[in-house]
Amino acid sequence: MNVLGPSLAPYIRSSRMLKKYVTPIAHWYADLMGYRKMGLKYDDLQVEESSQVQRALGRLTPRESYDRSYRFKVASDCDLHHKPLPKEQWSKPEDDKRYLQPHILNVLKEEEERLTWDTMTVQRK
Amino acid sequence: MLARRASAFARSFATVVDNAGVKVAAIDNGQPTTAVTFLVKAGSRYEPKPGVAHTLKNFAFKSTAKRSALGTVRESELYGGILSASLSREYLALTSEFLRGDESFFVDVMSSFLTSSKFQRHEFQEYVLPVVEAESTAASRNPATHALELAHSLAFRSGLGSSLFASPHSHVSLDDVKEFAARAFSKGNIAILGTGIDSAALTQLVERTLAGASVGNVAAESKPSTYFGGETRVESHGGPETVFIGFGAAGPVDPALAILSAHLSPQPSVKWSQGLSPISAAIPQGTSVQPIIMPYSDATLFGLLVQGSTAEGVKEAAKVATKALKESAGLKGDALKTAVAKAKFAAASSLDGRDGILGALSTKVFVNSDASIEATLASIDKVDATAFSKSVAAITKAKPTFVAIGSVQALPFADEVGL
Numbered sequence: 001m002n003v004l005g006p007s008l009a010p011y012i013r014s015s016r017m018l019k020k021y022v023t024p025i026a027h028w029y030a031d032l033m034g035y036r037k038m039g040l041k042y043d044d045l046q047v048e049e050s051s052q053v054q055r056a057l058g059r060l061t062p063r064e065s066y067d068r069s070y071r072f073k074v075a076s077d078c079d080l081h082h083k084p085l086p087k088e089q090w091s092k093p094e095d096d097k098r099y100l101q102p103h104i105l106n107v108l109k110e111e112e113e114r115l116t117w118d119t120m121t122v123q124r125k
Numbered sequence: 126m127l128a129r130r131a132s133a134f135a136r137s138f139a140t141v142v143d144n145a146g147v148k149v150a151a152i153d154n155g156q157p158t159t160a161v162t163f164l165v166k167a168g169s170r171y172e173p174k175p176g177v178a179h180t181l182k183n184f185a186f187k188s189t190a191k192r193s194a195l196g197t198v199r200e201s202e203l204y205g206g207i208l209s210a211s212l213s214r215e216y217l218a219l220t221s222e223f224l225r226g227d228e229s230f231f232v233d234v235m236s237s238f239l240t241s242s243k244f245q246r247h248e249f250q251e252y253v254l255p256v257v258e259a260e261s262t263a264a265s266r267n268p269a270t271h272a273l274e275l276a277h278s279l280a281f282r283s284g285l286g287s288s289l290f291a292s293p294h295s296h297v298s299l300d301d302v303k304e305f306a307a308r309a310f311s312k313g314n315i316a317i318l319g320t321g322i323d324s325a326a327l328t329q330l331v332e333r334t335l336a337g338a339s340v341g342n343v344a345a346e347s348k349p350s351t352y353f354g355g356e357t358r359v360e361s362h363g364g365p366e367t368v369f370i371g372f373g374a375a376g377p378v379d380p381a382l383a384i385l386s387a388h389l390s391p392q393p394s395v396k397w398s399q400g401l402s403p404i405s406a407a408i409p410q411g412t413s414v415q416p417i418i419m420p421y422s423d424a425t426l427f428g429l430l431v432q433g434s435t436a437e438g439v440k441e442a443a444k445v446a447t448k449a450l451k452e453s454a455g456l457k458g459d460a461l462k463t464a465v466a467k468a469k470f471a472a473a474s475s476l477d478g479r480d481g482i483l484g485a486l487s488t489k490v491f492v493n494s495d496a497s498i499e500a501t502l503a504s505i506d507k508v509d510a511t512a513f514s515k516s517v518a519a520i521t522k523a524k525p526t527f528v529a530i531g532s533v534q535a536l537p538f539a540d541e542v543g544l
Contacts, residue, residue, distance in 0.1 A: 059247045110193065117199045 002108055003050045004101065027093070036091045037084035038075040043100035044068065052111065056103035064099060146312045147335055150490050151319035151327045152482060159321035160222040162483055163235045164490065167217040167309035169287045170347050170421075176291025177305045178212055179260070183253045184302060185210035185219055186234070190241035194248060197234055206231055214277070214285050215421055216487060217309075222479075228322060228330060236334040239310045249299045257297075261290040268367035268530045269430060271359070273417070279355035280373045280426050280526045284347050312338050316490040320479050350375050350424035354524030358533040366439045366531035370447060370544065371428030372520040378420035380468075380504045381516035382427050386416040387471060388453055388464035389429065389446070401463065403449040411435070412442040420488070427520065436535035440542070447543040454517040457510035469502050 012018045030036075035045060046053060060068070071091075078085055172178040186208050187194045201208055206223035208231075219238065221231040264270045278286040291297055312335070319327045352373040391414055393400030404414050412433030419426045429446045433439040456464065475481035476498060485498075508516075527539035 061246070110195070113193060114195060117195065122203055 003047060003052050004104060030096070031093070034084070036093070036096065038078045039085055039089055039091050040071050040075050041091055041096050041099070043098050044071055044075075046100055046104075052107045053100075053104060055107045056100055059103045059106075060099070147331060147338075148316040148490050149319075149324065149328045149331055150316070150486050151322050151324035152486075153321060153323050156321040157225065158222055159225050159228055159319065160220060160479055160483070161228065161232055161235070161322065161327065162318040162487075163219040163239065164316040164318060164487055165217045165219075165239070165309055166215065166314040166491070167305065168213050168215040169289050170214050170284050171305075171309065172287060173305060174297065174301055175287060175295040176257070176297045177301050178217065178287075179289060179291045180253060180257050180297045180302050181306055181309075182210050182212040182217055183256045183260075184242065184244065184249070184306075185238055187248050187252060188243045188245055189237040190243065191233070191237045194252070200230070201234065204230060208234070212289055214287075214289065218483075218487075220483075225321065228326070232327075232330045233334050236331070236338070239315065240335065240337045242306065244299060244303050244306070246299055249302070257291050258293070261292060264290045266364065268361060268364040269432065271361075272367050272369040272430065272528045272530050273419075275357055275359065275528045275530075276369050276371045276428065276526045277419075277426065279357060279528070280352055280371060281350050281424065282353055285350050285421055285424060310338065316487070318483055318486045318490060320482055350421070352424060352523060354526045356525075356527040356539045358529040358536065360533050361530050362532070364531070365432040365434060366436045366536060367529070368431040368439050368443045368536060368542075369428055369526070369528040370431070370443060370450075370539075370542065371426055371526035371528075372523060373424060373426040373526065374520055374523065375424045377423070378418075378425045379516050379520075380501075381508050381513050382418055382420075382425060382520070383468040383472065383505060384461075384464045384508055384513060385450075385453060385517060386418050386427070387467035388456060388460070389414075389416045389449055390467075391415075394467070403452070404446055407445040407449075408442040409433075409438045412438045414442055414446045422488075422492070426526070428526065436532050439531070440535075440537040443537060443542045450517075451521060451543070454514045454521070456513060456517075461510055461513060465505060465508070468505050472501050472505065473498060 012022050030042070035042070048054065048057060057065075074085070074089075084090075167178060167181060169178040186197050189197075192200065197208075201221070201223075204223060204227050206221050206227065208221050209219075211218045211220070219235045221235060223231050264274070274288045274290065278288065280286065315335070315338070317327060317331050352375050354371075354373065389402055389404055391400055391402045391405035391408070393402075393405070399405050408414055412431065415430045415432075417426075417428050417430055429443075429450065431439055431443045431446055433442060476485060525539060525544045527542075527544060529536040529538075
């Protein structure tokens with residue numbers, strides 16, 4: 001089990017019929033989750049208490065890091081008021097991209113490569 | 126013996142221009158290991174902003190499309206090879222030394238840097254920038270290196286005057302490096318040199334692996350060099366007091382300078398002797414004088430590096446060195462013959478080692494010259510007393526380049542030394 005958690009998305013995307021019917025349900029569920037009403041993006045919910053995610057967070061551009069910290073501040077403020085943000089300030093679905101997932105996948109790939117190099121047996125032909 | 130080596134050098138020096146302009150030259154003397162060098166016209170002379178060439182050199186062997194940085198290092202270690210990158214004012218040299226038979230892997234490693242390096246941001250920040258900073262700091266703490274950098278900057282200003290090292294004040298961004306790499310890594314700017322490998326085999330390998338390189342005819346632009354000269358002093362402590370007295374000229378390298386350097390060099394031919402140099406007899410204890418020639422494709426900087434533990438000693442030694450330099454214009458007879466013989470030996474024996482061979486090839490490969498060692502020795506031989514004194518007079522007439530590093534209140538000025 002890796003830090004991104006289990007996911008049926010690759011399987012669903014691989015089938016055209018499944019993709020056609022499941023995608024609207026997925027969009028509806030993401031809206032229902034309510035994180036967009038606090039001005040957050042999906043990757044802001046990513047569990048960051050792990051060394052791999054910390055390495056991935058180190059690869060964000062300074063602008064991305066700053067925006068992420070800003071969204072956390074806004075969401076914490078929201079939590080204090082026990083109210084969601086006004087509708088104009090909700091994060092838009094088209095802006096809700098997975099900005100951290102590619103970095104996490106790269107980190108996981110690099111760790112796996114390091115493990116392979118550390119444990120391989122070598123034979124000279 | 127020299128004749129055999131010389132003819133072997135001349136015979137196996139093959140300059141092949143393949144269909145898109147990559148030059149290949151290789152010499153095979155039957156060594157058990159092979160060394161292949163990719164020479165790119167991406168030296169500090171061609172950099173658009175200060176520090177970019179130094180940063181690009183430190184990006185060598187990091188992630189490419191074919192293998193990651195870790196994969197490159199681990200796989201090279203398994204093969205038993207040595208990878209290195211070095212920067213000179215005109216060229217970026219990527220070198221790998223390995224056992225015969227492994228050339229396809231190592232040529233692939235180096236050419237994938239030229240064709241498909243990823244230049245990732247996190248590698249730039251975590252691997253490249255700390256090394257750039259460390260090398261720049263080490264260079265500025267070494268008075269001899271610092272003196273040469275300042276001398277070049279005074280002598281040539283832009284182009285050849287650009288420093289080999291990034292400075293802490295010049296902010297180099299990843300985009301600068303990527304742009305410089307895209308322009309410099311085009312086929313007309315690349316030459317492949319090999320020792321211990323057959324020329325035809327290397328050409329074949331290179332054609333296969335560099336097939337994807339940009340065929341851009343964006344030749345590295347640099348204005349032709351002019352020599353200016355000047356004087357500067359830098360306060361410093363913790364190292365030897367240093368003075369560099371330099372002279373330069375635009376144009377191809379003059380063989381008389383090699384003879385002058387051989388004449389002045391205090392390095393004795395017989396150990397524990399003082400040698401015949403006019404300098405070694407007269408400099409005070411604890412000081413050293415070293416002649417330095419730096420030939421480039423269209424200019425040369427020649428100079429004497431004087432170092433010592435006290436500023437007064439260095440002042441004395443600098444006066445002796447300048448006097449010897451000016452008096453050597455009248456060199457003739459047996460003394461000239463000694464100097465000529467020493468210069469010829471130095472030129473020939475430099476080809477004993479791999480570094481010397483690569484250095485000699487790198488000066489010739491881009492200009493497609495087939496000059497062999499015999500031609501170099503002959504050109505040194507041809508210099509007679511009148512030609513020699515003319516050359517020395519010509520360089521000492523131009524404005525000298527004077528650099529003093531150390532306790533500047535005690536170190537001499539250029540006119541105090543006799544310039």
